[in-house]
Amino acid sequence: MTAAGDLDRRIVIERSIVVGHDEYNYPIYDWQPLATVSASRSDVSDTERAAYGTIVSELVSRFVIRAGGLQSSVRPTDRLAYDGRTWNIMGVKETKAGRNRFLEITAKTGG
Template identity: 40%
Template sequence: MEADMSAGDLDRRVQFRRVTRMNTALGQEETWADLGSPVWASRRDVSDGEKAAAGGVFSTVSARFQIRSSTFSRGITAKDMLTCDGREWEIVGIKEIGRRDRIEITATARTDR
């Protein structure tokens, strides 16, 4: 059985964001808006790498964030994103840890922005 996550493990604030669609004179526009309030999370980097695209090279990092399970956190989807330490993270995986104890979110971010 895994040990419970203590408050000391939750040492970062993350803000979840969700895309919203607005009708404008030019049609529909998509923008990102904050989803709820920031929550405490732990972060563990799991990999990094470089990729080439459109003639340039950029680097990425993947990390696993854990947050407490709640009605709010169980509503987060891979269509959402999170921000942490000034960086935008694309959510690529979400899983439940324990019996609704924690949510683990795997996410990737570019490190050159």
């Protein structure tokens, strides 16, 4: 079970928003911070493989955050910034700790 003391890291949830339009009136997108929150992290898997003449590595982790506020709207189209890396969100779900208490975000980096 997750407790508040387990949330020992700071992550930034980022969302892609329209910041303007180009000369053909196509939208220009940029990543903007949605929320900076405390989280816990546990690594799920790591892989390395050869691709296109180079070694590619990926790390999949689960981040647990408190539900509520802006961070409760996090979705797979958002991303995380943590530890100098960009993490692509693969899924978001409630934890077993109870309804609307904590969210579990599965994300990967690398690749």
